[in-house]
Every structure is written in structure tokens, then in C-alpha cells.
Amino acid sequence: MRKTALRSAIGLGTVIAATLALAGCATSTPTSTTTTAAAASAVDLSGVCPATVTIQTDWNPESEHGHLYQLLGPNPVINADKKSVSGALYSGGKPTGVNVEIRSGGPAIGYQTVSSQMYADKSITLGYVTTDEAVQLSDKLPTTAVFAPLDIGPQMIMWDPSYYPNVTDIASLGTALKADGGVVRYFGGAAYMEYLMGAGILDKSVVDGSYDGSPAKFVAAKGKDAQQGFASAEPYIYQNEVAAWGKPVKFQLTNDVGYPVYASAVSVRTGELASLTPCLKKLVPVLQQAEVDYFKSPAATNALILQLVSAFNNGWVYTQGVADYSVKEMKSLKLVGNGDNAYMGDMDQTRVQKIIDIDTPIFTKSGSAPKAGLTAADIFTNEFIDKSIGF
Template sequence: MTAGAATATLLALTLAACGGGDDDAAAAAPSGEVGSTDLAAAGCPDTVVVQTDWNPESEHGGLYESLGDDYVVDAGSKTVSGTLIDGEGDSTGVKLEIRAGGPAIGFQTVTAQMYSDDAITLGYIATDEAIQLSATQPTTAVLAPLEISPTMIMWDPETYPDVTGIEDLGQTDATVRYFEGSAYMAYLTGSGILSPDQVDGSYDGTPAGFVADAGKSAQQGFASAEPYIYENEVDAWGKGVEYELVYDAGFQPYQSSISVRSDEVEGLSGCLTELVPLMQQADVDYLEDPARVNEIILELVEEYDTGWVYSQGVADFSVQQQAELGLVGNGSDDTHGNFDTARVQTLIDQTTPIFTEQGTPPLEGITPDDLVTNEYIDDAIGVQ
């Protein structure tokens, strides 16, 4: 071995020891004694692989709460893996691998990823996506980390002082920018809340258009991010915005629901019985004390280097909004993470004509039971 090769090897080992990403380290067994939850004995795979729907962010905090401190980052594949821990910080006997979504997977749907890679155990899938793909790539949601979707429409209160919600925007001449193909916009225009003539599907996730229009246009965003970003981090704007959640305008999917392929539910049943309550509790624990996990999230954003910027301020604001707006919370009962099947049926009724017109009709005769299950939920776990 040459001196240069020896130095490179030593450097690689050092980086792996510091969580820098190494194939051998990533393949290592979970560390620590198994605590009260033994996921290996419950039939979980050696590594529970979760495909997320975006870059690491605080909306995924509950998932990262279950990642042990022995985690290893693979910046190339935009993944992080480590021991899957319980609420006491003890090993569950298996590993957790979390994969970034969005740019990391070429902006493909999580559903498509799950059907192209059998290694994926769970994925973040919104209910409207599950409905749209139910005939060809069916998935079943087992946990709703977000009770309320943070998707919103925002506007400048100085330009539109009389606007108090999305419906009011429909009475103005404001252009409303959004991501093309979003089902919620077809609902807003189809129900007459917004005019088809005023919506613009060219939003690219940057503030450029909103700033250039000097407040004359409105724009989609996340209530857990953009209000802080535009006031504190967009120098060309630097002031507050007003917004309304699309949820409050009547379109209410379960955003980023933890889901499995429908043909794998039975085989994973034993695993899900133990894993889902652990994930419920992790959501609650993160909301109560997010500091450790937010450090991990910020580290991953820097390591992955996808061009996406995420600051400590945004991370902290997100947690605050998750609590204050009930984005992470309980349903009509005292349980976190379960599904209201009447709400799911309403979404089926709202979106079936939309998706049929778009050429992706849902499964014929689809019902909420085809899309969600509360079988694995622990009714005693809730956000206080």
C-alpha cells in the first residue's frame, strides 16, 4: 500500500467514525442492548427503509427522532442510517435508513420509488397522491404524522388589506402561483373559490416572482416555513405575509402519511404492530423537545448540498407552527396519527373527477379502507 493510499484509508475511517458516510459503517449492525421494543422479533426487516418526500426538514422531525446517535451520513446517495431507537433511546434491534426525496430522487413521486425499489419499507405519501395512483400503484397509509397539511396560499397584507382568506383572493385580480399539477388547485378553481383565469402553475419554489411583483401576486407555500423565510431571510422582501391553509379552504389530505405498498401490508403486519406506536410516540417526543433532531436535520441539509437552504430559524419556526396550528396533533379524539375515514371519503369525492379528467382515474369503487388503516395505531398516544 502506498503512503497516499494509507492516508486516504485513514481519512475514510476517521470520517466514518464521525458519521461521515462509509459503506462498511452503514452496513454495521444496530448498536446497544435491545430495549422494551424488539422490532427484529416482531418481523421487521434488518433495516427499516423510509423514503421521504423532500429534503430533511422539521416536518419530518418525528422520523429523525427515531434515529440513534450512531448514525452515518451518505452524502452521495442522500441517505442517513443508524440504530432505530425507542422513546428511551434504546435499540429496537434493527436499523433505520432515511432517504431524502424531492431533488434527491429527481422529483419523482414517493409511490413510484416504492414500486421501483423493494428495499423501501415505508414512504411519505399524501392521500391525494394515493387516490390518484390507487389503480396502478396502490399504497396503504398506516400513520398520519401531520394532522393538518401546512400547504397554504400567502399574500401581501399591504397590497390586499381586506383579504382574510383564499376565497377573498378570488374576488381580486391577484395572480396566484402554484406548482403545476397540484390537486388542491383543481379543487379551488373547480369549486369557484379561485378563478381559473387567475392561477398560474409556474411557481418554482423560489421567491423571485413574488418579490418581483411587489406584492401584487399571491403564492403557495408551507405555513411552517415561508412566513418566517420571507420576513427574515428574503432581504428583497423583509416583511410579514398573511396566509390561509388550504386545509381551511376545504381541501384536507393527510400530507406525508407513512405508507406501505398495499401488497406488503399483510407481510409487515407484525412489524407494523410494534413500529407504528413507536413512530407515534416519536412524533410527540419531537414536538416536546426538538433540539437534538433539529441539529441532525441541519447537518444533513449541509451534507447533502442539494442547493436547498434550511436554517436554524426556519427549523425552530416550523416546530412552533406545528404546535400552534395543530399541524402535528390529534384528530377529533385524543389520538395522534389516526385517520378519519369520513375525511378520506370527502377527499375521494373531491379528487376522483379531477384525476379522471387528468387521465389517471382512481381504482373503481375505491373506499377509505383501500387507502388508510388505523389497525396499528395505539389509541392511548396523543399530543398533549
């Protein structure tokens, strides 16, 4: 079963885990393959980017990461042991003169944060870092986001509409749960839940941090309890693939109740932003275009994603139905899109600052204080976004 909790929640004890990871991991060299020279009319990344652009994701292969797998040219090399795939980095159907290696996260990196993995293994060029993770680790493991593949985060809370027919959002769900003795199960320590409680949207008495990614407790509660999940997956999974449930759920995005993180923002180690700038000026528009191309025609890339899931064989279950639903739902819910302008991939300073303002006291209280005086400009930049590329 999908363990979205483990990839989406930012735990309040993350800094300790990150420190241990740095002490116990050694830098490794990514596998590289020979790439044909970049075609004259294609984007040429050779000379400005690393010979292999290594990208660390935050979970197993899935459609939310389709924009990255779209980068791979013909005949990619699958490394089942490393849970990675590599090959020539393509843009617009042509090689760019460098290779790309895409590494799985979650279980493949011991469920540690991408930030800690990026600092433990300096061969990683880019990694997925959600805004609240960037805030929490800004003092010891600073990262800067350069591209936001998701304009709205898919994190949500779901409930049974047949049990709670009058519930329309998370706030009214909280009221109903308190009256009925139900709870919202979530992965303990998640910052967004601390926000929901602090803002008075959910009472502390109705939250339960025992969620482990399994549907068992949700099913056993027969509708009385609610649960966290991803809007781009769980509604389909529970209705179509959890036989013991087999009916619709309703949900509200945590984004829509005032927690507007940029999920899985493509980021660099802050100290390397300047040295990578020549590369990023050319690479970020390639990432933008790959996402536009993927959502225009996702079938081939989704087939690769399913092939990777099968080859990695780590217990992660991901079907064609979920892959197709995810693409459709990400577009329908505007999780991907141009936002409030005509191009995609940029981030809004006000949104980022809001997360800093929300999470700084939360993380400080838990003993993992962000960098003193942290501002939005410290953890993201739109410098490399090509304003001509959008949906």
C-alpha cells in the same frame, strides 16, 4: 430557495412519470449497520421487522420530518451520495434491535413521487404518500397509509396584507386578485388548485401555474400577486430570509377551504400490508412516540437535520431559524396534534373519502383514473395506532 411546490403538488401527469421510473430503476439494497441487541425493557422489533427499516421521505431533511430523524440512535451514518442517514432504530432512548435508514426525496429521487420510488425499489419499507397521491396512483401503484404524522396539511396560499388589507381568506383573495389583475402562482397541475377552481373559490383567470419555487416573481409583483407555500416555513422565510421582501405575509390553509389531505402519511405498498402487519403492530406505536418526543424536545434532532442539509450539499437552504419556526408553527396551527381524540397519528375516514370524491373526477379527466370503486379503506388503516400515545 425552498421549492415546496415540487414536493407538495400532485401533478396531473404523474402516472406517466411513475411508469417511466419503474422501467428505469433497479432495486437496490440499503446500507445496514450493526445494531446492539434490543434492551430487555425496550421495544423489540427484531424478528418481526426488516433488519433495516427503510423509509423514503418526499423532500430534503426538515423539521416536518423530525419525527423520523428522532428514531436515530447515537452516531448515525450519513451517506452524502445517497442523501440518506442510517443507524440503530431507537425508541425511548433504547435500541429496538433493528436499524433504520431515512432517505431524502425531491431532488434525491429526481422529483418523482414517493409511490413510484417505492415500487421501483422494493427495499423501501415505508414512504411518505399524501392522500391525493394515494388516490391518483391507487390503480397502478397502490399504497396504504398506516400513520399520519401531520393531522392537518401545511399547504397554503399567501398574500401581502399591506397590499390587500381587506383580504381575510382565499375566497376574498380571489375576488381581490380578479379586480386588481393579480394571480396566484402555484406549481402547475396541482390537484388542490383544480379543486379550488372547480369549487368556485378561485376563478381560472387568477391562477398561474408557473411557480418554480423561487421568490423572484412574488417579490417583483410588489404585493399584487399571491403564491402557494407551506405555512410551516414560507411566512418565516419571506419575512426573515428573503431580503428583497422582508415583511409579513398572511395565508390560509387549503385544508380550511375544504381540501383536507393527510400530508406525508407514512405508507406501505398495499400488497405488503398483510406480511408487514406483525412489524407494523410494534413499529407504528414507536413512530407515534417518536413524534411526541420530538415535539417535546426538538433541539438535538433539529441539529442533526441541519447537519444532514450541510452534508448533502444539494442547494437546499435550511436554517436554524426556519427549523425552530417550523416546530413552533406546526404546534400553533395544530398541524400536529391529537385531532378530535386523545391520541395522535390516526386518520379520519370521512376526510379521506372526501379527497377521493374530489379528486376522482379530476384525475380521471386528466387520464390517470384512480382504482375503480376506490374507498377510504383501500388507502388507509388505523389498525396499528396505539390509542394511549398522544400529545
